[in-house]
Amino acid sequence: MVTAMFGELDPDLAQAFVQARAPLAADEFTANLLRKIERARRTRLWRQILAILAVVVFLSLNMRLVLEKTASVVRFVGDFSPTYSELLVTPWGWAVSMLIGIWVVLRTRPSRR
Amino acid sequence: MALAMNGDDTAYGELVRRRQDSIRHLFRRLTRDPALADDLAQQAFVLAWKSIRTLKSPGAFGAWLRKLAVNCWLQHARVKQHEVALADEALLENQAASTVAERLDLDAALATLPPHARLCVVLAYSEGMSHAEISESTAIPLGTVKSHIARGAARLRELLHAYGDRHVR
Numbered sequence: 001m002v003t004a005m006f007g008e009l010d011p012d013l014a015q016a017f018v019q020a021r022a023p024l025a026a027d028e029f030t031a032n033l034l035r036k037i038e039r040a041r042r043t044r045l046w047r048q049i050l051a052i053l054a055v056v057v058f059l060s061l062n063m064r065l066v067l068e069k070t071a072s073v074v075r076f077v078g079d080f081s082p083t084y085s086e087l088l089v090t091p092w093g094w095a096v097s098m099l100i101g102i103w104v105v106l107r108t109r110p111s112r113r
Numbered sequence: 114m115a116l117a118m119n120g121d122d123t124a125y126g127e128l129v130r131r132r133q134d135s136i137r138h139l140f141r142r143l144t145r146d147p148a149l150a151d152d153l154a155q156q157a158f159v160l161a162w163k164s165i166r167t168l169k170s171p172g173a174f175g176a177w178l179r180k181l182a183v184n185c186w187l188q189h190a191r192v193k194q195h196e197v198a199l200a201d202e203a204l205l206e207n208q209a210a211s212t213v214a215e216r217l218d219l220d221a222a223l224a225t226l227p228p229h230a231r232l233c234v235v236l237a238y239s240e241g242m243s244h245a246e247i248s249e250s251t252a253i254p255l256g257t258v259k260s261h262i263a264r265g266a267a268r269l270r271e272l273l274h275a276y277g278d279r280h281v282r
Contacts, residue, residue: 009238010266016273017238020219021138026130029137033155034126037162 062105070101114171125165129158132175135240136182142235143186145220153189157182179240183232183250190228222272226265229253233261234269 059066074097078085087093116124136157140150160181168177223231232251236242244262248255 010270013266013269013273014238016219016269017142020142021134021239024134024137026133029133029151029154030126030129032151033129033133033158034122036155036159037122037125040159040163 065108066098066101066105069104070097073097073100073104114174118165118168118171125162128174132178133158135175136178139179139182139235139239140186142220142223142239143231145224153185154182157185160185180250183236186232187251190232194228219269219273222269225272226268229257230261230265233258234265237262238266 074085074088077088088097114124114128117128133154137150137154140153141147144150144153157178161178168174223235226234229251233247233253236247236250237244242250244255244258247253247262248258251258253261
């Protein structure tokens with residue numbers, strides 16, 4: 001490695017650095033590292049589980065409100081146009097209405113109350 | 114490399130086996146404490162494991178890992194700035210008081226340099242990096258890198274020369 005810069009470096013110092021690089025035993029270091037990685041992997045997994053749980057809890061706490069708002073939107077659209085009302089009961093219509101419901105929840109910020 | 118990037122721990126372990134020597138030596142030169150050096154090296158390898166999927170070119174792994182290691186050291190130096198300064202001061206006092214030539218080795222001489230100068234000298238001499246690469250890796254201006262290396266090398270020469278060639282060669 002030192003050869004790349006050798007021309008610009010003090011040769012005696014460069015030599016001292018080369019000589020200071022005695023080979024180091026890899027086994028213990030690698031084993032410890034793999035243990036740390038396993039621990040980090042478990043921590044990451046728990047964080048992901050907790051994040052999913054938090055989302056599930058949030059949704060379950062707010063689902064009633066989401067459904068109510070969605071139902072009121074469906075009623076409103078149904079009153080406005082029966083064709084749109086029929087469209088809303090299809091999977092796509094349901095998905096769009098859910099998005100609208102989530103938007104309403106976010107707008108009303110029930111979690112801050 | 115591809116396997117390691119896909120989350121294969123055995124493949125990553127093999128990568129570690131191949132690269133550990135270089136990274137551990139880098140930290141040993143920087144810290145003078147083998148235990149701390151290994152801790153920092155492990156920290157760098159864990160960081161690399163966490164973000165290996167973001168690596169675009171597998172061929173750049175070595176340089177990328179070294180950059181992570183440099184960042185680990187800079188972060189450590191920032192946090193421990195006060196302690197490092199005190200330890201270096203104590204070391205200088207000990208060396209001044211000592212009449213035993215054997216006390217001084219390369220790592221002890223390096224420890225007398227300020228952290229940033231030490232980093233620049235080690236990256237140039239131990240890792241063979243160019244001034245521009247060091248500047249890019251450490252975010253230290255190029256002129257400062259050159260000055261750190263020139264002054265640091267002069268200081269090392271002075272210290273090592275004072276203790277005779279048998280400790281250098």
